Amino acid sequence: MNLRVVGGREARLLNRTFRKKDRPTNVLSFSYGKEGDVVLCHPVIAREARAQRKTLAAHYAHLVVHGMLHLGGYEHGNKAQASRMEAAEIRLLARLGFRDPYTIE
Numbered sequence: 001m002n003l004r005v006v007g008g009r010e011a012r013l014l015n016r017t018f019r020k021k022d023r024p025t026n027v028l029s030f031s032y033g034k035e036g037d038v039v040l041c042h043p044v045i046a047r048e049a050r051a052q053r054k055t056l057a058a059h060y061a062h063l064v065v066h067g068m069l070h071l072g073g074y075e076h077g078n079k080a081q082a083s084r085m086e087a088a089e090i091r092l093l094a095r096l097g098f099r100d101p102y103t104i105e
Contacts, residue, residue: 001071002037011041027063029070038067062101065092
């Protein structure tokens with residue numbers, strides 16, 4: 001797996017090219033069989049962490065786990081898939097010492 005941190009311009013270009021969404025996004029995953037790339041957009045992640053009153057480290061950890069789960073075949077296109085993916089995120093983040101990212105405090 002390759003992990004990259006990019007700026008808003010590159011995240012926007014990748015999101016537009018591969019997802020047809022003309023805006024930067026927090027995380028993108030690209031799977032190549034047993035390998036893949038997780039691309040994180042620092043400006044978006046930093047903005048979201050502030051808005052959600054999370055530490056930057058906690059939000060980065062969540063999005064790295066989220067991206068890696070996508071590489072492992074997890075999706076969140078419907079409610080059942082989203083519930084399965086969120087449960088895996090919560091479990092993995094707890095093992096890393098981070099709180100449930102979906103809990104509002």
